[in-house]
Amino acid sequence: MSQFNPDSIQIGISACLLGEKVRYDGGHKASQYCMQELSQVFSYVPVCPEMAIGLSTPRPTIRLVQEESGMRLLASDKSFDVTDAMQAFSEKRISTLDYLSGYIVCAKSPSCGMERVRVYDGRTGYSRKSGVGLYTANLQRIYPYLPVEEDGRLHDLVLKENFITRVFANHAWKTLKHEASRANRWSLFIPVINSYCWRIIRHTTVNWAVMLRTSVMILNKTQSSTINCLCKH
Secondary structure, three states: OOOOOOOOEEEEEEHHHHOOOOOOOOOOOOOHHHHHHHHHOEEEEEEOHHHHOOOOOOOOOEEEEEEOOEEEEEEOOOOOEOHHHHHHHHHHHHOOOOOOOEEEEOOOOOOOOOOOEEEEEOOOOOEEEEEOOHHHHHHHHHOOOOOEEEOHHHHOHHHHHHHHHHHHHHHHHHHHHHHHOOOOOHHHHHHHHHHHHHHHHHHOOOHHHHHHHHHHHHHOOOOHHHHHHHHOO
8 A cells, every 4th residue: 555755746647647548448538748747746646447447448438327316327328337336446445545645537537527527317318517527526525625636627727726736735734744743843844844835836826835835934833732733633
């Protein structure tokens, strides 16, 4: 099982975005931005939920279907149902990913999409773009503060800066907690946080970077007992 590494910013990613041929049609959805740019800063942990639950490639397409019993993940022709398998895998796999500082998911995917995933009505067959992929829904439920973004939205400058800022901030906080578990001296943590904050500021103009540095300055005056208490949560 992987563990948090303060020297490496680890983020999860849909395997198809790294060029792995795991999609339903036997292809991939390689993101050049993720593979060429972000890979210089982040270490990836690739996951393909659909392959992980035993689906082959190529394979029949699956879709989110709103049934009277709830949301289901079904084959397009309703010949098989992988809802329970996906739920079981998601909860088991995601529970091991607490060391991640962020996650990039594949847009529109019924398993990985973050928003506006097409949902079909089980009775009428009509669809609307209102869903969240089953795997990503569990990811956001289990880790509500984890920065999660879709590959397509990373082409938007503001959204990209937003995501990168949150990933760096999350990693800085995880580093703080990691060091707190190994030493009881708050003064050791300030250079670590400041270093990451300055790296954030160089990459983005989002005000959160300034807010984070301000928070660090305030926390620097806090007694070590309070810090130890915060690090336990």
